């Protein structure tokens with residue numbers, strides 16, 4: 001088994017706010033992340049696909065193909081957009097790093113043509129990241 005990683009960077013805004021809670025509860029839970037107009041991050045996304053090396057191509061997955069899938073399914077929709085309002089696959093989700101990571105996994109899982117999706121890792125800052133492996 002070998003692991004292939006595609007790294008992508010995107011810039012996006014989000015606001016952490018749970019409509020089921022009061023404004024006071026949201027401020028207490030999310031502090032400045034609940035600011036009404038949101039705030040931005042330069043997110044880093046790492047998509048890992050694992051599998052056996054194909055005898056003919058020498059690849060698990062052609063990284064040009066993986067790049068196109070990640071761009072078409074994720075990056076085009078999130079880069080320079082507001083994650084609370086503009087992204088179809090994040091509708092109704094509080095866009096924490098955890099929830100974005102799971103949503104990205106769900107978007108990509110059935111689109112990988114060779115090998116299989118192993119993990120999605122999302123860095124919200126240099127020091128904070130989350131990783132999802134599908135369970």
Ligand code: NI
Nearest residue numbers: 014033039041
């Ligand atoms: Ni944030």
